[in-house]
Amino acid sequence: MRGATRDGVMEAAGKIAAIVPPTPLISLQLNGHALWCKAEALQPIGAFKLRGAWHRLSALAPSDRAAGVVAFSSGNHAQGIAWAAQRLGMPALIVMPADAPAKKLAATRALGAEIVTYDRHLESREEIAARIATERGAVLVPSFDDPWVVEGQGSTGVEIAAQLAERGHPGPARIIIPCGGGGLAAGIALACPDAEIIVVEPEGWDDMARSLAAGQIVPVGPDAPHTACDALQTRQVAPITFDVLKARGARGVAVSEAEVETAIRFAFDQFRIVLEPGGAVALAAALAAKIPLGDGTVLVLSGGNIDAQAYARIIAKGAD
């Protein structure tokens, strides 16, 4: 497999700019510092994942499109693939956990994808997806272990740099990025070579942070606690994302479930934007002062696909 490159990120950014407008870069004053929030939750599918999906699928030769695409995902990558496939007239089949948020299952189906569910605790989604892809002759698009996907997600960083420049600001000093498999973080690291990169994971699922600290890939332990951050429940990262982040001296921090809920309420109050737990971890790290809060820090708000009941429960906990 080829590696992801900065040239690939720039190419992806051009392709993505042609089909969706940039998501807002929102100014945030926090403890006297001028921060920015990149609102990827406002993408048409409610998350950044259409970027990598579009870069990958649009690069297929038309003759390779008919057999379709297969992917596995807890929901946001599923919607990204389904969205891109629908635009290209390709069939899409997504392997999703049976306990994925109902909203993510419904939204993926609404984009015309076929869904096969599996038991998160007993079955291997990778095996199921690979078997179906082979049977159909379809292209398999993993959610992060793929150079096209990493490059596509990196277009987020190209937009951030352009939006700061448009407003007369220097490039991003530091970018704080939610991390499951690390595709978004590695892509942004390639896009923004001068920024400090910090990834954020839920407590107990901070395998990228521990891998970066150890200098080698370390999986999530078998005793990982429950987390509401379904989008970030990746048990092991891949060399394609890890190597980029390690070479850049990136590091990671972990946030608690309570810190994530605080961030969700903050985004409701201050931005009028709905965030899902996994999409709120970078903001959570900033609000909990777990990252340096200097000027030019950019927080990526990566997704907003959360079931209504879960969201109502979190929001109602805040004092009015």
Place this chain on the structure above:
Amino acid sequence: MRGATRDGVMEAAGKIAAIVPPTPLISLQLNGHALWCKAEALQPIGAFKLRGAWHRLSALAPSDRAAGVVAFSSGNHAQGIAWAAQRLGMPALIVMPADAPAKKLAATRALGAEIVTYDRHLESREEIAARIATERGAVLVPSFDDPWVVEGQGSTGVEIAAQLAERGHPGPARIIIPCGGGGLAAGIALACPDAEIIVVEPEGWDDMARSLAAGQIVPVGPDAPHTACDALQTRQVAPITFDVLKARGARGVAVSEAEVETAIRFAFDQFRIVLEPGGAVALAAALAAKIPLGDGTVLVLSGGNIDAQAYARIIAKGAD
């Protein structure tokens, strides 16, 4: 008082473009038609009201700024005035109903404004505000009965037209606009001379619709029902907004409280954007098919300042 003009709207649009980026124009496929939603709920104060406030206050001579500004508002105009005054270093005093949403009171205070509350049922906010403005020598900025305010709000329409053009689409065919006093609607009507203009009000508070139908200003009846659309509870519109809309052949429709809640849930699900009841009425009218749904219809999502408990209650009612 001078009237609002298209030249004034264009001037306002230039001034506003210099301080805040355009809010997103979001694509929406509805019943096979290509609609657009203008997300003014994503303004820094969560509503379009900073537009008129900025156009008005920034036009004051520096020597007239020291005495400050006085306004009356249920909340969004309050925040707009407080936001603009803070940027200009002006003192701001806002007369607000004692039963305004707690979030709007807190947000206005957080922007540095002094707040005087009154009883919505017993006292005249106009009289209180006029008395204080006279005592202080401060400028009084009404929420819609003012040419600067109408022109400033109209910059929304300039952005809509520019955003459609950037994406290669013809100008807006039809713009659906939440209406309290009609400042936003009249401003947009001036900005977009070729679009059909339809205003939307809560049932029982549809005085603009009835005024346009009657050809003269008709106030809200004494028996107006309770509405959650606090931002649209205006008992009587003014010639400055009415005359513009009447001359353009605008008409109005009314939506029910249930239709508004459906629209709030739709914006949560489809856009990941928080809308307040008054900010959701144009979307509500579209979802209830109370307006023509042709291509090029633009729905203005005008505000998103809603208390957390109220929002959680509405969202939780939807099936997951």
